[in-house]
Amino acid sequence: MGKLALVFPGQGAQYVGMGKDIYENYDKAKEVFEKGQKALGMDINKLMFEGPEESLSLTENTQPAILIHSIAILEVLKEKANIEPKAFAGLSLGEYSALVASGSFEFEDAVKFVRKRGKIMQEAVPEGTGSMAAILGLDRDILDEVIKECSVYGVIQAANYNCPGQIVISGELKPLEKAVELCKEKGAKRAVILNVSGPFHSSLLDGAGEKLKSELEAVNLGAVTYPVVSNVTGDYAEKEDIKELLVRQVSSSVMWEDSIGRLIDDGFDTFVEIGPGKTLSSFIKKISKKKNAKVSISNIDKAEDMEKFLSQE
Template identity: 60%
Template sequence: MSKIAFIFPGQGAQYVGMGKEIAMEHKSAQDIFEKANESLGFDIKKMCFEGPEEELVKTEYTQPAILTTSIAILSVIQQNGIEADITAGLSLGEYSALVYAGALKFEDAVKLVNKRGKYMQEAVPLGKGNMAAIIGLDRKEVDSIIKEAQDVGTVEGANYNCPGQIVISGEINAVEKACELAKEKGAKKAVLLPVSAPFHCSLLKPAGERLSEKMESLNIGSLQRKVISNVTGDYIANEKDIKDLLIKQVSKSVLWQDSIELMLDGGYDTFIEIGPGKTLTAFTKKTARKLKKKVKCYNVENTKTLNKLLTELG
């Protein structure tokens, strides 16, 4: 019997047209988009389905757009009787995981990530921070590079995605120095990313503080499924930790590789990525390969990928 895990994508996976096909064919998905419009007070559905792209890529819109698309697709998967008892999401995707697990109401989550995006964008002036992907070095090597580059400014590990792929974040000159050092140490690639702010580093602490004010009145429901936190790379032990973890998550490293390893160690062998793109599917396969574990991975973002899942698992 396969053990299923649901995983949810984060920012960067968005594209114009996401969710449209499934929403046109499934009322439950259409209803989620309508609910998002109502909660937000603007037409996020139109932005997902039709763009324009220059609006969709603004962090304050990207975040609710991806969350809505993921939960809309999730509703169809659940309607077809496919469930998981464990879930995780990359950065923003953690909110989708918490909605699935019953800890957050969708209406609350979509409003919260709209604010989260806005606060993250506003925390660091444009042109002050950057992020870069370092490919082909292990965690130890990247961490020593980060340490060395901190001489010129703030730079930290932002996303530990999978073996050989780590994203760093911080002030532009320090990030650039780390990239130079990475190339000297034999990295296959060290490339600056087209992002609008240095996410998941201490420069984003003010965004976390602003988010915490919004969370004061937030109702957290009881966890119906196991959720792995980005901040700890471990199970969330108690509902009362959720707000604190989400606040920290804005300015702390995302331990994604650790999260997948924990699931693999727990015997999970079937991973379903729900929402736009298939980035997490690639990360999962790489991590499983390193641990010599066999996995089946699905990404569900349109009718074709949904039908494949339902044919094989439904």
């Protein structure tokens, strides 16, 4: 195995039934699920395994669910596979999973914190104030110009630079709608307002960041065993900067393409996505193609993915 980075998905990757077969097949995973459930003081396992989807999709439930699922898989992997990750990264919420993996954030503390984070983000902006939009197949520089042009109508900014040709924008409804129209005119393959509960990763969540800052003051972070790449900077985070970066993260653009680009530039050629879904694997494939880099990409979501990965070791 080459130089390995583990990456962790963010909100939107959840689904009813997530983690169930991992829980049932691996004792180490079951331990993680039970620890998470105890920390939260709620039956998060039942919600993940059985739904309903509406409740699982509430931000305050989605965030701890994805983190628990990801860390359960990680612990099984550590027990059964001979791997030595040299860096970690996570998309938005996934950055908390990365910090747990690195040893900086205690698991139980992280589970409780991301539930609070979800509530704070959910309550930050009145419903209907803003949203997000996905823009596919448009050059990053052109989209930046569109954002600049539409900012006269209100708050709008890039929320996620996911990979070449896939960027999410966020802000108030009027500038978003104008931007969607303009992106189509400029040749975007697709430009559509998303069905999300708020304008995440925009300045409309500055207030949420301030509340998170207060909550983070009570959290003790340890030193990272291996580097974690920050969403905010697309670069490695120093221990003393992690809290500030987590505060900024909710209202800043997620520099995912830059983050993976940095890892590839530093010789990382093996990526394993840990947690629900395969979204990050798709992003990494496109990023590596743009950089003409040959990389190995795997994802582990279910027990069958785990067994496949272990058989290739």
